[in-house]
Amino acid sequence: MTRLEQQLNFILEIDKLKQVMRRTRLLHGGKQLGRFENTAEHCWHITLMAVVFAEHSNEPVDLVRVIRMLLVHDVVEIDAGDTPAFGEQGSKEELEAAGAERIFGLLPEDQRDEFIGLWREFEGRETAESRYANAVDRFLPTFQNIQNQGGSWRDFAVTRAKADVRLSPIGEGSQALWGLVKGVLDEGEAKGYFTDPNASRGGL
Numbered sequence: 001m002t003r004l005e006q007q008l009n010f011i012l013e014i015d016k017l018k019q020v021m022r023r024t025r026l027l028h029g030g031k032q033l034g035r036f037e038n039t040a041e042h043c044w045h046i047t048l049m050a051v052v053f054a055e056h057s058n059e060p061v062d063l064v065r066v067i068r069m070l071l072v073h074d075v076v077e078i079d080a081g082d083t084p085a086f087g088e089q090g091s092k093e094e095l096e097a098a099g100a101e102r103i104f105g106l107l108p109e110d111q112r113d114e115f116i117g118l119w120r121e122f123e124g125r126e127t128a129e130s131r132y133a134n135a136v137d138r139f140l141p142t143f144q145n146i147q148n149q150g151g152s153w154r155d156f157a158v159t160r161a162k163a164d165v166r167l168s169p170i171g172e173g174s175q176a177l178w179g180l181v182k183g184v185l186d187e188g189e190a191k192g193y194f195t196d197p198n199a200s201r202g203g204l
Contacts, residue, residue, distance in 0.1 A: 003055045003108045004175065006106060006107055006108050006151070007107060007108065007111070009106045010103070010104075010106040010107045013078070013103060013106055014075055014078065014103070016077060016078045016191065017038070017039050017040040017043070017074070017077065018038050018039075018040040018077055019038065020038055020039040020040075020043055020077045020078060020081060020082055021036045021037075021038050021039050021084045022036055022038065022039055022042060023036065023043075023152045023155065024036065024140075024141045024145065024151060024152055025036055025037070025144060025148045025151055025167075026151075027140075027143060027144050027147050028147075028153075037144075039074050039077050039082060043070060043071060043073075045065055045068055045118075045140060046072040046137055046139070047049075047111050047138045048135045048141060049070055049139065049140065049203065050063070050066050050067060050070055050132070050133065051063065051067070051152070052111055052112065052134060053174065053176075054066075054132075055173045055175065056133075056176040056177060057128070057132040057173060058128075058131070058172070058173060058174055058175060059128040059131075059132070059175055060128070061128050061129045061132050062129055063095070063128045065118075065193050066129045066132055066133050066179065069117055069118045069121060069122045069129060069130065069133045070133050070136070070137070071121075072104075072115050072118050072119055072122075073118070073119055073122040073123075073133070075099075075100075075101070075103055075104070075125070076095075076096040076097075076099035076100050076103065076113075077096075077120075078099060078103055079095065079096075079099030079102060079103065080092065080095035080096045080098075080099065081095075096143040098167075098195065100119050100120075101116070102114050104119070114134065122134065125172065131172045131173040132173040132174060133168070133173070134169055134170075134173055135170040135171075135172065135173025135174045135177050135178070136173070136174075136177070137163045138166070138169065138170050138176055138181075139170060139177050139180075139181060141166065142181050142184045143184060145188065145189050145193070146184050146187060146193070149192030149193070150191075150194075153188060153193050153195075154161045154193060157199045158194055158195060159194055160185065160188075160194045161193050161197065162184055163188075163194065164185065167181055167185070
């Protein structure tokens with residue numbers, strides 16, 4: 001198989017990302033239309049967001065590297081599916097690691113190694129680029145939830161404390177973005193979109 005044929009196989013395979021549905025509804029009209037976003041839409045949106053918000057990163061970043069990271073970080077969901085942020089994580093890490101090996105393995109060896117490296121860097125959150133990439137990845141669903149009367153916070157009976165733990169890494173990449181998110185979380189709490197940790201939740 002030629003290098004170009006390997007690359008084409010990868011490009012055709014990642015079209016499947018358009019069919020992976022997330023548990024967050026579209027920001028505009030999602031609740032009324034019953035329309036959840038797919039992972040490809042999510043990746044496009046946060047990649048453009050990373051460009052727009054770059055000046056608000058806590059640290060200087062290589063923006064091209066951030067973009068490349070965001071473009072590949074969710075490709076593994078073709079095999080692993082979307083694991084909702086507030087749902088059961090289960091064997092998420094193992095499934096995604098196997099997905100990375102299979103899907104990026106379609107590429108020529110040098111590109112395979114580069115993309116797997118970017119995916120691992122994103123997951124590790126040990127570089128300025130990965131911390132900023134994670135910040136923008138976690139940012140938008142907060143606004144989608146508040147626009148959709150609680151969205152996945154209500155779907156998964158999320159407490160405010162659990163939301164804070166999940167979203168606080170935004171501050172590692174951008175304190176400015178974290179400040180905005182905290183304001184939205186406060187609004188969600190005031191509107192009763194979070195589950196009271198002291199209330200009986202039956203089988204939840």
